[in-house]
Amino acid sequence: MAAFRGNAPWLWALAALTLLRLAAAWWLPPAPDEAYYWVWGRALSLSYYDHPPMVALWTALGSALAGDTALGLRLLGPLGVAAASLLLADAGERLFPGRQAGPWAAALLNATLLFGAGSVLMTPDTPLLVFWCAALWALARLHASQDGRxxxxxxVLAGLALLSKYTAVLLGGGVVLWLLLERQARHWLADWRLWAGGALALLVFSPVILWNARHDWVSFAKQGGRAGATATGSSLRYLGELLGGQAGLVTPIIFLLCAAGTVAACRLWWKRGEGAGAAGLLAAITVPAALLFLWQATGSRVQGNWPAILYPSACLVAAGCLGPRWARWRRPGVALGLGLTLLVLVQAAFAPLPLPRRSDPTLARLGGWAEFAATLDAERAARGAGFIAAEEYGLASELALHLPPTTRVVAIGDRWDLFDLPAPAAGGTGLMVRSERRGGPPLWPGAVEEGGIARSRHGIEAERYRLHRVVTTVAGEGPPLVLLPARR
Incomplete structure (x- = not known):
């Protein structure tokens, strides 16, 4: 690839970073959402209530290769991100030849917390960003070669991105906008290969459409209902949270470079300067999606990971469209980003700073799960209960992943009715664990509270839970009950 001629140090740095991420993936305990996706991988389906199925496929393949371990369910994340970095670097060299834009774009993206630390965790954003970068690479090859194939x-790559997360539709929308606004690209509208590419994307995505059609369109309704949703907070608060959160997750210098690069790309496209075609393509992919998230923040909170799709193209324009005055901030930006990523991973793995839950999200999400599961299993045995139950999907999944295979976990709730998982036999007695942060009465009919238990890391409390004695009922007499898969 064009990006790698004379860039051996860059390749060695990427290899070392990938090894560090694999080590972190092996060491860090899975977060509740990751454990939930592990359950998906053990109950494969055409799609799911929350997201399309790609994260389940990645988790299932990784677990098949490395077992039902933290490394197993995350294995494809660091490897996929390394491949995406190579593709993004090559894309930058083809869009902005002679400017070293590709390696710098990949370096900037890898130095963000969203892409750097985020690649250690297995979420739908991980395969989404990998296929998003791969799709940008295909567009760069198209733009450079004018080969309609x-x-x-x-x-295909855009379809795989859609198979990862629904926000990938913004990639297609940006490309359509570019085709309409860029006069030198409009000739593609008469080329059958453009339309065949669209048909291939739809074909790749068709399993999700079929699953939704069979399940009353529940997933489309859930995710589509978030667009334009309103909440009780003020617009200024949500906008401040969005911009401040992105500056933190992308790291301040890289966030500023991405914003300045996007403005420079729009200006270059407007003035028709050298590289205007490439700048226009990336601006059309970046700006409308950014405006959509800003609009969403005028009415409700935008989760910090949602805008992650902006940064592959934003890093490309930051590396390819900014002049020397801005370029001098690249090295400090990469150094700061990698340093912050290392600090986050060290805190998550070893907790050298004794921070309370409110100041340490790694404690809340990752802290103390193995010890908590062992203590809970001892409580179950002492009380003569046959299983452990939970109504929070992440908690139930964590327990299924950490408890010994002989201790089965029963999950309760409507979402489980969409899984092909067996129901427990009626009349069994179990011990249900429920977070004290969860409001309202238990979902389990007839649950009787019997004390409590805490989850902690190095003596610092992460969460407190109430324990309830429960009895399984006949199917159909209460909320859905399912037996989660056991660890192999």
Whole structure:
């Protein structure tokens, strides 16, 4: 690839970073959402209530290769991100030849917490960003070569991105906007390969459509209902949270470079300067999606990971469209980003700073799960209960992943009715664990409270839970009950 001629140090740095991420993936305990996706991988389906199925496929393949371990369910994340970095670097060299834009774009993206530390965790954003970068690479090859066959590759890769997360639709929307606004690209509208690429994207995504059609469109309704949703907080508060959160997750210098690069790309596209076509393509992909998130923040909170899709193209324009005055901030930005990423991973793995839950999100999400599961299993045995139950999907999944295979976990709630998982036999007695942060009465009919238990890391409390004695009922007499898969 064009990006790697004379860039051996960059490749060695990427290899070392990938090894560090694999080590962190092996060491860090899975977060509740990751454990939930592990359950998906053990109950494969065409799609799921929360997201399309790609994260389940990645988790299932990783677990098949490395077992039902933290490394197993995360294995494809660091490897996929390394491949995406190579593709993004090559894309930058083809869009902005002679400017070293590709390696710098990949370096900036890898130095963000969203992409750097986030690649250690297995969430739908991980495969989404990998296929998003791959789709950008196909577009760069198309733009540089004017070979229409790259539309077919882009269609497949965009379809795989859609199979990862619904926000990938913004990639297609940006490309359509570019085709309409860029006069030198409009000739593609008469090329059958463009339309064939669109058909391939739809074909790749079709399992999700089929699953939704069979399940009353519940997933489309859930995710589509978030667009334009309103909440009780003020617009200024949500906008401040969005911008401040992105500056933190992307790291301040890289966030500023991405914003300045996007403005420079729009200006270059407008003035038709050298590289205007490439700048326009990336601006069309970045700006409308950014405006959508800003609009969403005028009415409700935008989760910090949602805008992650902006940064592959934003890093490309930051590396390819900014002049020397801005370029001098690249090295400090990468150094700061990698340093912050290392600090976050060290805190998550070893907790050298005794921070309370409110100041340490790694404690709340990752802290003390193995010890908590062992203590809870001892409580179950002492009380003569046959199983452990939970109504929070992340908690139930964590327990299924950490408890010994002989201790089965029963999950309760409507979402489990969409899984092909067996129901427990009626009349069994179990011990249900429920977070004290969860309001309202227990979902389990007839649950009787019997004390409590805490989860902690190095003596610092992460969460407190109430224990309840429960009895399984006949199917159909209460909320859905399912037996979660056991660890192999």
């Amino acid at each position: 790259w539309w077919l590759a882009f269609g």
